Amino acid sequence: MLKLLFDRLLTTIPALIGVIVVSFLLTRVLPGDTAAYFAGPAATPQAIEQVRKQLGLDRPLPEQFEHYVLDLAKGNLGQSLTTGQPVLSDIKARLPASAELTLFGLILALLIAVPLGVAAAVKQGSTLDHACRAIATAGVSLPVFFTGLLLVYFFYFILQWSPAPLGRLDVFASAPNEVTGFYLIDSLIARDGETFRASLAQILLPGITLAIFSLAPIARITRASMLSVLSSEFVRTARASGLSARMVVVTYAFRNAMLPVVTTLGMVFSFLLGANVLVEKVFAWPGIGSYAVEALIASDFAPVQGFVLTMAILYIVLNLLIDIAYRLIDPRMRSAT
Amino acid sequence: MDRRRFLQSTSITAAGLVAPTVFTPANAQARAETLLIVSESGPNNLDVMGVGTNVPGYEASWNCYDRLLTHEMKTLPDGTQYYERDKIKGELAEDFTVGPMSATFKLRKDATFHDGAPVTAKDVKWSLDRAVTVGGFPTFQMSAGSLTKPEQFVIVDDHTVRVDFIRKDRLTIPDLAVIVPAIMNSELCKKNATASDPWALEFTKQNTAGGGAYKITKWTPGTEVVFERNETWVCGPLPKTKRVIWRIVPSAGNRRALLERGDADISFDLPNKDFAEIKAAGKLSVVSTPYTNGIQYLGMNVTRPPFDNPKVRQAIAYAVPYQKIMDAVLFGLAKPMFGAPADKATEVAWPQPHKFNTDMAKAKALLVEAGYPDGFETTLSFDLGFAGVNEPLCVLVQESLAQIGVKTTINKVPGANWRTELNKKEMPLFTNIFSGWLNYPEYFFYWCYHGANSVFNTSSYQSKPMDAFIEGARDAAASGDAATYDTDVKGFVDLAFADIPRIPLYQPYINIAMQKNISGYQYWFHRRLDYRAFVKA
Known part of the structure; x- marks a missing residue:
């Protein structure tokens, strides 16, 4: 197991180097002049040149790259010009917000989509199956910002059930002591019921928005995978042996049907983490997606590079976790390597 | 899940949603002493x-x-x-x-x-x-x-x-x-x-x-x-x-x-449409104030044909759908900078409206006179960072210019890139905004019309008489010579309107709702x- 981990990590090194080089080059070929943007509305060409010099953008590309890599080795991702903070501290502060929201949305989606998919497969062709298809199609065809705005409109503006869409906590509440960076968990650790309720209330709408969007792939894959497993021979044997329907579906079929679902889950998670930019914008969520987009609009290189790098690392870790999950679910995988 | 259980569970979820909005007394106290912007x-x-x-x-x-x-x-x-x-x-x-x-x-x-x-x-x-x-x-x-x-x-x-x-x-x-x-x-x-x-x-x-x-x-x-x-x-x-x-x-x-x-x-800097609707609803108080010394304009690069010809520039100035822009784009929330009566005397003030109005016949005639009876093709650029106003504005201008045979392609420039494009001074036709902190006519003109060709002289306009008026006004202001100052200010305003390297459209408003x-x-x-x-x- 350890050897496997080590081998897998080793193969990620070329990928990481590639990401560093490409993200550096891509940000430089983007149109837009950082210096002109940050020299302000009343800048003279001289002022712009001065800013360019201060930012080190007047030096040749190889030299800029060398500086970037050296800083990176020291764990320094550079300075964001849009927020004025070191990129590392920005990412540290914002990644948990995005991760919490994404995980929350994903768990919500799982809780609904997996039972729905299983039920649809077991009762193929029933009303439930059609409902599953309808929900999945609707979920994936509604753009997230639209669902988000719609939910805000109904639950905040009209019904007033939900608190103001102002990010992770109400303006007058204070954040729990940071342990994991996830407010829901941190407030539980601090045994602070009020903060827990407040942050739950805040995360509910954006979480549901994300869940609606990610329901579709999970439900569809669960259904398809369950269908193929249910029609396989071992299930028939189990049925013929007189095992209860519950035993057949839950113990035998479900576990075997989980492999493709886990794979999809990994993909959906990484996709959501990057794609929840719009949800973050709608709910003023201080996450990493909106951070990267704002930086991109201002041609602010460092945060964009930092974001791409963080995402690359996350993908690598995620893939590793999925591999490990495979082994836990499917004993055959353990002996394969 | 049967119907009864489904209803039960939804009502529990709803109750969970309602609970957190209840304010604690400490919050209410803080709320009264705090301004949330x-x-x-x-x-x-x-x-x-x-x-x-x-x-x-x-x-x-x-x-x-x-x-x-x-x-x-x-x-x-x-x-x-x-x-x-x-x-x-x-x-x-x-x-x-x-x-x-x-x-x-x-x-x-x-x-x-x-x-x-x-x-x-x-x-x-x-x-x-x-x-x-x-x-x-x-x-x-x-x-x-x-x-x-x-x-x-x-x-x-x-x-x-x-x-x-x-x-x-x-x-x-x-x-x-x-x-x-x-x-x-x-x-x-x-x-x-x-x-x-x-x-x-x-x-x-x-x-x-x-x-x-x-x-x-x-x-x-x-x-x-x-x-x-x-x-x-x-x-x-x-x-x-x-x-x-x-x-x-x-x-x-x-x-x-x-x-x-x-x-x-308080909500700061509202889109005009929201502002107009909030104002009509009357539940909030709203304030809308013109930018001091600020103008949204249509600029032309006067160093190259066809805009090096003042007749072409005047033709464009007669073809801009000013009132449509005011109504459809700005919801009336801006101060018009066009259509002053023909007999109105020039004031010692800036901004002030020019005398052009939408007059397609005149525009067409000027274009023929300038040697472009069939019109010409050009690009119209704007800053995507302010697309809310710029985009509809440019579409209206495009439609209107097409009527005199001027075909325009709209070029959307991303916000981060806009300043760079302006600095290059190569865009033939564009819309932009300039506003100065210091509210003096000669300050505005020095940046926007003077031959020193600052970043804001986006048309690359060069004129010796213009420079003389601007410098004259600056010196007169410093020495307190009011008579010379007045003549020079009127002089540069008149020249700016006659030569029309940039066509002032309106003075924008800043909108606050509270x-x-x-x-x-x-x-x-x-x-x-x-x-x-x-x-x-």
């Missing part, structure tokens, strides 16, 4: 003198630092509080005298910085030295008032500072009342300076080192800024609001929802919010 973007630096400080950063600086001087307020007929351009009073200076070649400032003896250190002449000198030395925007702004060298700032005694003029310039004194020359706690800054950063720019980026009416107690970049009142502030009446929370809410729809639901107190119990909004030349006067009833 929402806007689209927040500061990237708390120091106006920093590298690349954005416009929201100016608001942080304005409220946390004092300057030597500031402006008085006046009340407009519609009740809006508006700064008095010509009435300047002391802020940190309790008294000041302006001589022919210098000005002397007596500092308040009781003024202190947030850390309790007294404000002395050496802090003032250090801060002004910093402003003219750090380079970039602050140094440039100082030079607009002929403040360029540290030697100009002299310590007379502990509480007296003299500013020497390098030349007579009417803008020197007003330039000491803009945001840039903020007075900083020099000892605190020096303590945090390093060899590579002698002016402690890194420190003041994250911390306020001033003595202003508010201090920042929490700043989460991109999310919120929390201001607390400085209880020992002596440079004006103590502000009524104890705490100001400035939340960044990127979605315009949500900002409006927050305001209409009563969760936010709850009915909020009062005390003040319009300042920098257009950002001044928290000191706000009152929450």
Whole structure:
């Protein structure tokens, strides 16, 4: 197991180097002049040149790259010009917000989509199956910002059930002591019921928005995978042996049907983490997606590079976790390597 | 799941949603003493003198630092509080005298910085030295008032500072009342300076080192800024609001929802459409004020055909659908800069409307006269950063120009790229906005029409008589020669309208909406919010 981990990590090194080089080059070929943007509305060409010099953008590309890599080795991702903070501290502060929201949305989606998919497969062709298809199609065809705005409109503006869409906590509440960076968990650790309720209330709408969007792939894959497993021979044997329907579906079929679902889950998670930019914008969520987009609009290189790098690392870790999950679910995988 | 159980579970979920909105008493108390402001973007630096400080950063600086001087307020007929351009009073200076070649400032003896250190002449000198030395925007702004060298700032005694003029310039004194020359706690800054950063720019980026009416107690970049009142502030009446929370809410729809639901107190810089609808609904109080010395215009590159021909430029000026832009794009929320009566005399003022109107027949005739009977093709560029106004505006112009045979392709330039494109001065036809902090006609014209060809002379307009009028007006203003000043101002305005290298469209408005119990909004030349006067009833 350890050897496997080590081998897998080793193969990620070329990928990481590639990401560093490409993200550096891509940000430089983007149109837009950082210096002109940050020299302000009343800048003279001289002022712009001065800013360019201060930012080190007047030096040749190889030299800029060398500086970037050296800083990176020291764990320094550079300075964001849009927020004025070191990129590392920005990412540290914002990644948990995005991760919490994404995980929350994903768990919500799982809780609904997996039972729905299983039920649809077991009762193929029933009303439930059609409902599953309808929900999945609707979920994936509604753009997230639209669902988000719609939910805000109904639950905040009209019904007033939900608190103001102002990010992770109400303006007058204070954040729990940071342990994991996830407010829901941190407030539980601090045994602070009020903060827990407040942050739950805040995360509910954006979480549901994300869940609606990610329901579709999970439900569809669960259904398809369950269908193929249910029609396989071992299930028939189990049925013929007189095992209860519950035993057949839950113990035998479900576990075997989980492999493709886990794979999809990994993909959906990484996709959501990057794609929840719009949800973050709608709910003023201080996450990493909106951070990267704002930086991109201002041609602010460092945060964009930092974001791409963080995402690359996350993908690598995620893939590793999925591999490990495979082994836990499917004993055959353990002996394969 | 059967129907009954489904209904049960949904009602439980609903109950869970309702519970958290109940306010605790402590919250209610805090709410009454706090002003909650929402806007689209927040500061990237708390120091106006920093590298690349954005416009929201100016608001942080304005409220946390004092300057030597500031402006008085006046009340407009519609009740809006508006700064008095010509009435300047002391802020940190309790008294000041302006001589022919210098000005002397007596500092308040009781003024202190947030850390309790007294404000002395050496802090003032250090801060002004910093402003003219750090380079970039602050140094440039100082030079607009002929403040360029540290030697100009002299310590007379502990509480007296003299500013020497390098030349007579009417803008020197007003330039000491803009945001840039903020007075900083020099000892605190020096303590945090390093060899590579002698002016402690890194420190003041994250911390306020001033003595202003508010201090920042929490700043989460991109999310919120929390201001607390400085209880020992002596440079004006103590502000009524104890705490100001400035939340960044990127979605315009949500900002409006927050305001209409009563969760936010003030929404800054609303889209015109929202503003018009909020005003019609009448549940909130709204203020809309024209940008001082600011104009949205249609610019043409006069160095190349076809726009090097004044007849073509006039033809375009007759083909712009001015009124349609006012109605459909701006919802009437702007001051028209077109269609002055033909017999109206030119005023000694800027901005003022020109005499062009939409007249397609005249436009077509001028185009024929200029030798383009079949029109021509060109591109029309705009800044995507302000697409809300620019895009519909350009579409209307495109439609209208097509009627006289001028085919335009619309070129959308991303916000980050706009400044670069302007600097290149290659776009043939474009729309843009310019507005100056200092509200003087010759200041606007120097940047936008003078042959020195600054970034803002986006048309690359060159004219000897124009330069002579502008320089004449500047000199006349400095020496107090009113008659020459008036002639020169009228001269450059007339020439700008005759040659029409840029077609003024309208003076934009800045829109603020707030709850009915909020009062005390003040319009300042920098257009950002001044928290000191706000009152929450």
